[in-house]
Amino acid sequence: MARTITVIRDTYTEDPGLDTSLSAAILRRVGTGELPETLRIYTPGRYVAFGRQDANVPGYPDAVSLARQRGFGAVERLAGGRAALFHEETLAFAWSVPSDNPRAAITQRFEEIGVILLRAMESLGVDSYIGEVLGEYCPGANSINARLEKKIIGVGQRIFGAATHIGGVIVVNNAALVRETLVPIYSALDIPWKPDTTGSIADEVGAPRDVDRVADVVLSSFEEQFRLEPGYLKLGLVDEAREDAASYLSPA
Secondary structure, eight states, rough: OOOEEEEEOOOSSSSSHHHHHHHHHHHHHHHHHOOSSSEEOOOOSSSSEEEEHHHHHHHHHHHHHHHHHHHHHHEOOOSOOSEEETTEEEEEEEEEEESSSGGGGHHHHHHHHHHHHOOOHHHHHOEEEEEEEESSSSSSSSSSSEETTEEEEEEEEETTEEEEEEEEEESSSSSSHHHHHHHHHHHTTTTOOGGGOOOHHHHHTTTOOOOHHHHHHHHHHTTTTSSEEEEOOOHHHHHHHHGGGGGGGGOO
């Protein structure tokens, strides 16, 4: 029998720290068995999510300041990697998977989400592949690219107790905003990259796409392997996440 995943599509854009805090709160509860396996898929607000490596370089404070000057929040991300950008024409996902031995299945989970995302991109008309494009932002072997030339989706993992967070961002429209915003930020962080490797679904299909429709397609791809059940965020969990949200903000 297929595994059941609870799907949450609630969106909270008023506080960048709340977004990360919600994912962390869900992950903790999935790890303790208080919540079932949960997939949150949603349209985020504007923020730059910095990785642990970013926070350890001299230019990090300048990078945070540059993000905020451009109207983006600055947060410290759950999963690894370098700075990634979220905006209202991207689609974010956070998948919390319970496991008695989460470290043993890291590669398997990357392969699983890769197949799901490839299937969704192909349904949308994108010639897509798994793998890093030389010079991409937030580089990773599990990125999803178009035509082996343009990064469209970034994917990361983080293990927390008896659960794993698999998270990422899909650039649906407006790749130019990602490029323009990250150029000075990556310069401050002293990270070499090629802005023209940044793409979007819209660039590949020749027209803007509705973000909610793209979410539907991704969920349809999940449904080929799993049983999906609609869910919602309980008020108590949201309140707890709000109280903890500031701890995920990058230092001023």
